[in-house]
Amino acid sequence: MLACGEMNPDVEITGLLIAFRAGDRAAMGDLFERVYHELRRMARARTGRGDRRPIDTTALVHEAYVRLVDPSRAELQDRNHFFAVAATAMRQIVVDHARAAEAIKRGGDVVHVPLRDDAVESGLLAIDLIALDGALARLKEISPRLCRVVELRFFLGLSVEEAAEVLEVTPRTIKRDWRKARALLFEELRGQP
Numbered sequence: 001m002l003a004c005g006e007m008n009p010d011v012e013i014t015g016l017l018i019a020f021r022a023g024d025r026a027a028m029g030d031l032f033e034r035v036y037h038e039l040r041r042m043a044r045a046r047t048g049r050g051d052r053r054p055i056d057t058t059a060l061v062h063e064a065y066v067r068l069v070d071p072s073r074a075e076l077q078d079r080n081h082f083f084a085v086a087a088t089a090m091r092q093i094v095v096d097h098a099r100a101a102e103a104i105k106r107g108g109d110v111v112h113v114p115l116r117d118d119a120v121e122s123g124l125l126a127i128d129l130i131a132l133d134g135a136l137a138r139l140k141e142i143s144p145r146l147c148r149v150v151e152l153r154f155f156l157g158l159s160v161e162e163a164a165e166v167l168e169v170t171p172r173t174i175k176r177d178w179r180k181a182r183a184l185l186f187e188e189l190r191g192q193p
Contacts, residue, residue, distance in 0.1 A: 012034065013031060013034060013035065013078070013079040013082065014077075014078040014079055016028070016030050016031040016034065017031065017076045017077065017078060017079075017081075017082060020069075020076070021075055021076075028069050031082075032065055035082070036061065038083075039061045039064065039065070039086060040057055040058075040061050041157070042086070042087075042090065042156040042157050042158070043057045043058075043060040043061045043064070043090060044057045044157075045156070045157025055093065055094060055097040060090060060093055060094065063089075063093045064086055064089040064090050064093060067089040067092075067093075068082070068085060068086060068089060080165065080166045080167075080168065083152070083156065083158075083166050084148065084151075084152065084166055084167075086156065087148070087151040087152045087155050087156040087158075088151055088155075090155045090156060091133070091136070091151050091155040094129060094155065095129050095130060095132075095133040098128075098129040098130055099130055102130065128189075131189055132185070132189065135185050135188040135189055136150060136151075136185070138188060139181065139184055139185060139188070142184070143181075145167065145177060146177050146180060146181040146184070147181070148167060149163060149167070149174060149177045149178055149181055150178075150181050150185070152166055152167070153174075153178055160174045160175055160178070163178075
C-alpha cells in the first residue's frame with residue numbers, strides 16, 4: 001500500500017516514458033535512476049556464471065540502456081513494455097558477446113549457460129547461447145509469446161509472477177508456457193552438435 005503522497009512506481013515509470021517520447025530527454029535519465037537496480041538484478045541473473053561470463057553485469061545494464069534509449073528503436077509504451085524490450089535487448093547483447101568470444105577463439109571456447117531456475121530440474125544442462133538464440137528464433141516463429149516468456153524468465157530472470165505482470169496474463173499461463181517453451185527448446189537443442 002502506498003503512503004499518502006507516494007506515486008505508484010508503475011505509473012511513475014509509464015509517465016517518464018511518455019515524457020521521453022514527448023521529447024523530454026531528462027525523463028530517460030530519471031527513468032534509468034528508477035529502474036537501474038531492477039535492471040542490475042535482472043542482468044546479474046544473466047551474468048553470474050563463474051569464469052565463463054560473456055559480459056559483466058554493469059556492462060550489460062549500460063549496453064541495454066543505450067539500446068533502450070535509441071530513438072530509431074520501437075517506442076516504449078509503459079512499464080511492462082519497457083521490461084519486455086529490456087529482456088530482448090539483454091538477450092541480444094549476451095548472444096552478441098558470446099558470438100564475439102566464439103569468433104575470437106574461432107569456435108574453440110563457446111560460452112555455455114545453464115537454463116536456470118526450475119529449468120535445471122527439467123534436465124536441461126549447460127547449453128550454447130548461440131544455439132539457444134537460434135532455437136529461440138525458431139520458437140518465435142511457432143509462438144512469439146513462448147519466446148517472450150523465455151526472454152523474460154531466462155534473460156531477465158523474472159519470476160513467474162513478474163513475467164505474468166509484464167505479459168498481462170496469469171501466473172498459471174506463464175507456468176504452462178514456460179514448461180512448453182523449455183520442452184520445445186530442449187527438443188530443438190538436443191539435435192545441436
